[in-house]
Amino acid sequence: xxxxxxxxxxxxxxxxxxxxxxxxxxxxxxxxxxxxxxxxxxxxxxxxxxxxxxxxx
Numbered sequence: 001x002x003x004x005x006x007x008x009x010x011x012x013x014x015x016x017x018x019x020x021x022x023x024x025x026x027x028x029x030x031x032x033x034x035x036x037x038x039x040x041x042x043x044x045x046x047x048x049x050x051x052x053x054x055x056x057x
Contacts, residue, residue: 001051005036014040016047
């Protein structure tokens with residue numbers, strides 16, 4: 001399970017399981033990566049539920 005994050009300066013991919021961690025980064029700063037990871041952690045349950053609703057469990 002993973003999410004892609006896009007912005008005007010680049011994109012990143014984060015694995016969600018077994019733990020939230022950066023898989024790839026193309027152009028985001030360290031500060032942006034930390035901010036995105038914090039948002040993913042904060043909204044973890046919403047993201048998991050949306051993933052399972054869309055793709056199935």
